[in-house]
Amino acid sequence: EPEVTQTPSHQVTQMGQEVILRCVPISNHLYFYWYRQILGQKVEFLVSFYNNEISEKSEIFDDQFSVERPDGSNFTLKIRSTKLEDSAMYFCASSPPQGLNTEAFFGQGTRLTVV
């Protein structure tokens, strides 16, 4: 069964460093998303991406964050100058081109720890 894959599964970084979280969405999907979940809290929407541009972003997704689809298979989230409060699970998701209402498929997440 096709699945969304995320790498690495766990990333530890020093405060102030830049990190790139990588995702390979399901191959025929056209809509891509990043969510995050701080330990013990809700899953929060960060950004959606379609047709090589951001279609929607939340208040969390400020200038510190950026997304890119550098080739036909990868979808990345870059966090510049990480802060302690960026420590969270980051989930990538993708949706198929099946009309106006469809489900999202999530990866298993990258646990980011900022020290």
Add this chain to the structure above:
Amino acid sequence: DAKTTQPPSMDCAEGRAANLPCNHSTISGNEYVYWYRQIHSQGPQYIIHGLKNNETNEMASLIITEDRKSSTLILPHATLRDTAVYYCIVSSFYNQGGKLIFGQGTELSVKP
């Protein structure tokens, strides 16, 4: 903020049906009801979605009231592996580009 209300927790005996309620009284005409679940800290897993008709798939059934203000997710024969947090989400892909707003969900504990 999430537009749904769910009980924070529920218990269910293994092998019995688990009925998880959700209130979404402010749902608009083009919004679907989605159910996802999250086991431990894994990525959320899609279960089912519907607009106004009842829906069934290999995982669950979704019953939506006629006025669409509430719904119930039914896991017909719960197993220990169904222990998870279940999220009821209303969303319009057309208006929101597939964005999902997660609430606190219902923590379902399936007990032997």
